Amino acid sequence: MLRGSVQIAKIGGIGINIHVSWILIFILVTWTLAGSYFPQNYPHWPLYLYWTVGLATSVLFFVSVLLHELAHSFVARARGLPVKDITLFIFGGVARIGEEPETPGTEFVMALVGPLTSIVLGALFGLVWFLARGIYEPLAALGSYLAFINVLLGFFNMIPGFPLDGGRVLRSILWQATGNLQRATRWASLVGQAVAYLFILAGFGAIFFTGDWVGGLWIAFIGWFLVNAASNSYRQLTVRNLLAGHRVGEVMSRDCPEVSVGITLDRLVNEYMLPTGTRCFPVVEAGLLRGLLTLHNIRRVARDRWSTTTVEQVMTPLKELKKVGPDEELWVAMKNMTEEGVNQLPVMDDGQLLGMLGRDNIVSFIRIKGELGI
Numbered sequence: 246m247l248r249g250s251v252q253i254a255k256i257g258g259i260g261i262n263i264h265v266s267w268i269l270i271f272i273l274v275t276w277t278l279a280g281s282y283f284p285q286n287y288p289h290w291p292l293y294l295y296w297t298v299g300l301a302t303s304v305l306f307f308v309s310v311l312l313h314e315l316a317h318s319f320v321a322r323a324r325g326l327p328v329k330d331i332t333l334f335i336f337g338g339v340a341r342i343g344e345e346p347e348t349p350g351t352e353f354v355m356a357l358v359g360p361l362t363s364i365v366l367g368a369l370f371g372l373v374w375f376l377a378r379g380i381y382e383p384l385a386a387l388g389s390y391l392a393f394i395n396v397l398l399g400f401f402n403m404i405p406g407f408p409l410d411g412g413r414v415l416r417s418i419l420w421q422a423t424g425n426l427q428r429a430t431r432w433a434s435l436v437g438q439a440v441a442y443l444f445i446l447a448g449f450g451a452i453f454f455t456g457d458w459v460g461g462l463w464i465a466f467i468g469w470f471l472v473n474a475a476s477n478s479y480r481q482l483t484v485r486n487l488l489a490g491h492r493v494g495e496v497m498s499r500d501c502p503e504v505s506v507g508i509t510l511d512r513l514v515n516e517y518m519l520p521t522g523t524r525c526f527p528v529v530e531a532g533l534l535r536g537l538l539t540l541h542n543i544r545r546v547a548r549d550r551w552s553t554t555t556v557e558q559v560m561t562p563l564k565e566l567k568k569v570g571p572d573e574e575l576w577v578a579m580k581n582m583t584e585e586g587v588n589q590l591p592v593m594d595d596g597q598l599l600g601m602l603g604r605d606n607i608v609s610f611i612r613i614k615g616e617l618g619i
């Protein structure tokens with residue numbers, strides 16, 4: 246889960262989270278609608294109506310964003326991809342799908358269904374406007390705003406730059422055409438970055454030519470977010486493509502120097518750590534793994550207590566350790582390490598320690614593959 250999020254509901258088994266930054270955008274949207282958009286367009290309404298309709302419109306807008314993400318999620322699940330959760334945050338919504346689509350066709354449908362949902366919602370709210378027009382103005386106003394914003398959302402997401410939906414659509418088409426996922430990803434990501442820089446440029450252009458600071462900075466801010474997202478998702482996918490099909494057992498280090506529970510930190514540092522450059526030690530007692538000791542554990546103990554503190558006192562005990570099996574996919578292990586914020590995982594099978602998987606193992610594996618061009 247994105248740090249700073251709380252789960253507020255579960256729909257069809259999919260957790261719905263809101264991130265703290267969403268509250269800010271929710272207040273901003275409600276306030277803009279009730280304090281400026283509706284008063285400017287319907288100056289004869291009473292004050293309470295601006296806020297009631299403003300709040301209802303804002304809530305329905307975020308429900309629309311949620312439905313867009315649910316559409317992605319349900320298609321993903323129907324195609325056999327696990328969906329973890331959906332988080333609403335300052336730039337909209339994001340569905341966390343546990344695996345990448347395996348065929349261009351799946352990616353195409355999964356990406357396209359989101360913008361399509363927004364367009365259909367736009368049409369439905371357009372119908373609300375059409376039916377309520379001349380009968381009850383506040384409802385017509387709500388309908389016309391939500392019709393406009395959903396259609397805008399649909400088209401914005403179809404901009405062909407990764408990581409927007411349009412970028413995924415573009416990638417799936419390139420993937421289908423070239424048969425090369427890596428190259429398709431690269432192109433979709435480059436287009437994504439180009440689009441993102443155009444946003445930043447357009448934002449500053451708007452400030453320069455119209456003096457609209459708020460609108461201009463907001464566009465530039467979205468551009469900045471897209472630049473980061475495009476390069477991050479490209480990096481992630483590249484690493485994933487390189488690691489795909491490889492198992493933990495292939496790259497783990499097998500000859501980890503073990504230390505016994507009783508030795509002091511002083512001895513560990515001077516006799517094991519400094520001479521070998523090893524940063525992480527399995528701690529054993531009578532041949533059985535008891536825990537793991539890393540640089541991190543040692544740093545928490547004051548230097549003058551190193552001679553009286555044993556590794557057993559400061560190690561991370563076995564039951565608190567995240568572990569990995571030798572047959573697990575390498576990129577899954579890598580992702581778990583990132584999510585848990587650890588730099589190494591003990592590789593265990595049937596309670597036996599087989600080796601250690603460190604980030605450095607994976608990095609050198611990727612580097613060697615890269616240098617050999619395989």
Ligand SMILES: [Zn+2]
Nearest residue numbers: 359360402410
């Ligand atoms: Zn989408």
